[in-house]
Amino acid sequence: MKNTLTYAAALVAAFAPFGLAQDSIPKCGDGSQCPEDAPCCSQYGQCGVGAYCLGGCDPKHSFDLQSCLPAPICKSQDFSMDSLDSPGVRSQSRYLGNGSETNWVSSGQPVTYQDSVLLTMAPNTVGTLLMSAHYVWYGKIKASLKTSQGAGVVTAFILMSDMKDEIDFEFVGTNMKTAETNYYFQGITNYNNGDDIDVDSDTRQNWHEYEIDWKPESIQWKIDGNTVRTLNRDDTYNDTTKQHNYPQTPSRVQLSLWPGGLPSNGEGTIEWAGGLVDWDSEYMQNGYYYASVKDISVECYDPPHGDKNGNSYYYSSTTGTEDTVVIGDNSTVIGSMQATGDDPDKGKPQPSSDSKSSSTSSSTSTSTATPQSVPGMSGGGNAGNSGGSSSSGDSGSAGNSGDTSGSANDNTGVQGGNGPTTFEQGTGSDSGSSSSSGGSAGTSQANHVVAGSAVALLGFFIAALML
Numbered sequence: 001m002k003n004t005l006t007y008a009a010a011l012v013a014a015f016a017p018f019g020l021a022q023d024s025i026p027k028c029g030d031g032s033q034c035p036e037d038a039p040c041c042s043q044y045g046q047c048g049v050g051a052y053c054l055g056g057c058d059p060k061h062s063f064d065l066q067s068c069l070p071a072p073i074c075k076s077q078d079f080s081m082d083s084l085d086s087p088g089v090r091s092q093s094r095y096l097g098n099g100s101e102t103n104w105v106s107s108g109q110p111v112t113y114q115d116s117v118l119l120t121m122a123p124n125t126v127g128t129l130l131m132s133a134h135y136v137w138y139g140k141i142k143a144s145l146k147t148s149q150g151a152g153v154v155t156a157f158i159l160m161s162d163m164k165d166e167i168d169f170e171f172v173g174t175n176m177k178t179a180e181t182n183y184y185f186q187g188i189t190n191y192n193n194g195d196d197i198d199v200d201s202d203t204r205q206n207w208h209e210y211e212i213d214w215k216p217e218s219i220q221w222k223i224d225g226n227t228v229r230t231l232n233r234d235d236t237y238n239d240t241t242k243q244h245n246y247p248q249t250p251s252r253v254q255l256s257l258w259p260g261g262l263p264s265n266g267e268g269t270i271e272w273a274g275g276l277v278d279w280d281s282e283y284m285q286n287g288y289y290y291a292s293v294k295d296i297s298v299e300c301y302d303p304p305h306g307d308k309n310g311n312s313y314y315y316s317s318t319t320g321t322e323d324t325v326v327i328g329d330n331s332t333v334i335g336s337m338q339a340t341g342d343d344p345d346k347g348k349p350q351p352s353s354d355s356k357s358s359s360t361s362s363s364t365s366t367s368t369a370t371p372q373s374v375p376g377m378s379g380g381g382n383a384g385n386s387g388g389s390s391s392s393g394d395s396g397s398a399g400n401s402g403d404t405s406g407s408a409n410d411n412t413g414v415q416g417g418n419g420p421t422t423f424e425q426g427t428g429s430d431s432g433s434s435s436s437s438g439g440s441a442g443t444s445q446a447n448h449v450v451a452g453s454a455v456a457l458l459g460f461f462i463a464a465l466m467l
Contacts, residue, residue, distance in 0.1 A: 025372055028061040038371035039063030039340050043164075049346075050337030050373030054097045055105060055131055055252055057162055057341075060318045068162065069341045070312035070330040071250055072099030074300035075134040079103065081117040081293050084110060089117075089130070093374045097333040099133040106130050115294060116146075119257040121153070122288040123279040126262075130293070132253035135161075135313055137325065138301040141253055142211045146292040147171040147203040150284075152261015152270065152277035155203075155291040157210050158254050163320035165247035167219060169210045172260070173283075174274030176202045179210065181221045181229050185236070185245035186320060197221070197228045204283075207294060214247070216304050216322070248322040250313040253298065257291045303327060337373040 026047035028034045034047035041061040042052045057068035088103040095105045108128030109120045121127035136159065147155035153173035160166050164187030170180045182194040199208060211222035221229040236246040260273025270276060283289060302308060306327035317324040334340070335348025 028058065033061055034063045034067070036063050036342075039067035039342055041067075042375040043160075043162075044375055046372065046375065048372035048375065049340050050334065051092055051095065052372065052375055053334060053340045054095065054332075055133070055135075055162075056160075056375070058164075059162060059315050060320060064342065065315060065318065067341045068314075069097050069334060069344070070314040070328070070332050071135040071162070071252075072097075072133055072332050073311050073313060073327065074136045074139060074250075075099070075103075075298065076139075076300045077103070077298055079296040079298075080115075081296060082115045083112050084117065090133075092131075093337075095133070096336070099332060102133050104130050105133055109288075113292070116292040117294075118290040118292055119148075119155075119255065120288040120290050121148070121257045121259060127256060127258040127289075129254060129256040129258075132298070134298075135250040135252055136214070136298060136300060137250040137303050137313060138214050138216055140211065140213045140297075140299040140301070142209055142295070142297045143253075143255060144207050144209050144294040144296075145203075145255075146205070146207055146294075147173070147176070148257055148283070148289045148291040149173045149176060149204045150278060150281045150289060151275035152259055152273045153283075153289050154258050154260040154273055156254070156256045156258070157212075158256075159212060159214065159247070159251040160254055161247070161249040161251040163249045163315075165249050165251060167212050167214060167247050167251070169212070169221065171203055172272070172274050173289075176204050179203070179221075179223060179228075183219065183231060183247055185247060188245065190245070195229055197223065199223060209295075215301065216248070219247070243321065249320060249325055253296070255291075255293055255296075257289065338371075 026035055026038050027045055028041035028047050029045040034041045038047040038049060038052075039062055040049060040052035041047055041058040043056040043058060046052075047062075053062075053067060053069050055071065059065055059068050062068050088101075089106050089110065090102040090104070092105050092107045095102060106129065108125065109122070110128050110130060111118045111120055117130075119128040119130065141159065143157050145155065145157060148171075150173040155171040155173070157169040158166060159168075164184065166182070166184040166187070168180070168182040170182065172178070172180065177199050179197045179199050180194060181197055184190070184193065201208075209222075209224050211220075211225075213220040213222065217233050219231045220227050231246075233244050233246045236244045238245050259277045261270050261275055261277040263270075263276060265273075281289070303325075304322060306325070308327070310327035310329055312328060312330045312332050314326050314328065314330055315324050316326050331344065333344070335345040338347035339345060
C-alpha cells in the first residue's frame with residue numbers, strides 16, 4: 001500500500017487548485033491561527049464562520065478554544081440508508097449544529113437508488129461526502145458498502161476527529177479485491193501505519209460489511225464479521241514524545257467518494273489512487289461514478305472519563321489528547337451561518353415583536369471582507385462547476401439566513417444543485433450523455449467531499465470542500 005499524505009495534508013493539497021480568490025481567505029495550520037473576525041479553522045486549512053465552526057473545526061488553529069462549537073455526543077443507532085429522509089440527511093449549508101434535527105450532514109450530491117444511497121462523483125466535482133452529525137468517542141461502527149471502480153477513484157469509510165485522529169477503510173478503484181486500512185494520530189504521517197487486506201469477492205459487485213471496533217485499548221478492523229486487523233494502543237507508544245500515537249479523540253463517521261487521480265494532486269497521490277481519473281469511463285452511470293451505502297450502525301461505548309449524561313464534547317486544551325476531552329452540557333448550535341463559538345447568537349433571527357436594536361453581542365466591528373461561512377461552498381467552493389460562476393455556491397443563501405426551520409429530513413440542501421435525485425441503471429457508455437435522470441450530473445454541485453484516510457482524505461477533503 002502506498003500512501004501519500006495525512007488526511008489533512010491531502011485535503012489541503014487537493015483543495016487549493018479548486019478554490020477561487022484563495023488569497024483573500026485567511027489560512028490556518030502549521031502554527032498559524034485564524035483571526036478574530038474569521039476565527040474557525042476548517043479541515044481544509046482556511047478560516048471562516050458558520051459551518052466552519054461546526055463539524056471538522058480544528059481547535060488547535062482556530063482563534064481560541066471557544067471558537068469551535070462543542071460536538072454532539074455519541075448516539076447509538078441503526079440507519080437504513082434507503083432514502084435521504086429516513087436517516088435524516090441535511091446539506092452542510094443548512095446545518096446549524098443541532099444533532100437532534102438530523103443524523104447526517106452531506107456535501108456533494110448523494111442520491112437514492114432502490115434500497116441504498118449513492119455517493120456520486122461527476123466530472124468537475126470532487127465527489128460526495130456523508131458525515132455523522134453525532135461524534136463517536138469509542139464505539140463499534142459498521143457500514144454495508146459497494147465501492148466504486150476506476151483509475152483515480154477512491155471510496156472511503158473512516159472515523160476522523162477534529163484533532164485529526166483517524167481510522168480508515170479505503171478502496172482504490174483499480175483493485176477490487178483489497179481494502180486498505182490505516183490510522184493516524186493528530187494527522188502525523190507515518191507510512192508504517194497502513195495494512196492492505198484481501199477481500200474475498202469484488203468490492204464493487206458485492207455488498208460487504210466493514211466494521212471499525214474502536215476501544216481505548218485497541219482497534220479492530222472487520223470485514224463481514226471477520227477480524228482482519230488488530231492494533232493495540234500499547235504498540236503505538238512513542239519513546240520520543242512519551243505518548244501513545246493512537247486515535248483517542250471524538251470522531252465523526254465519514255463515507256465518501258473522491259477523485260484521488262486529479263492532475264492537480266501530487267504524483268504520489270495519483271500513483272496510489274491508480275492513475276488519473278477517466279471521465280469517460282465504462283464504470284460511470286448517468287454521467288457519474290458512484291459508490292453505494294445501504295446500512296450503517298453505530299454502537300457507542302462508555303467514555304473513558306467524564307459525565308455519561310452530557311450532550312456535547314469539547315476540549316480543555318489544544319494538546320488534543322484523550323485527557324483533554326470534556327463531556328458537558330454546552331450547546332452545539334449556532335444561531336446563523338454568521339455565528340461562531342465565540343459569538344453563537346450572531347445573526348440569529350429576532351422575534352418580530354422585539355424591535356430593539358437587533359444588535360446582538362456579536363455585532364461588534366464589521367470586517368471589510370465578509371468571512372466565509374460554508375467550507376467548500378464559499379471560499380472558492382464552486383471551482384468544480386466547470387468554470388461556472390461562483391455565485392451559485394455563494395454562502396449568501398445559506399450563509400446568512402440563519403434558518404433553523406424545516407425538518408431534519410429536508411433534502412433541498414442535500415441535493416445541492418441541478419444534479420439528479422434518482423438513479424437509472426444504464427450502460428457505462430452512456431456516461432457522457434444527458435439521460436433524463438442524470439443529464440445534469442456533469443454540472444451537479446457535488447461540491448466538497450471529504451475523503452478517506454489521513455493521507456488521501458486531506459487532499460480529497462480540501463478539494464471537496466472547496467467545491
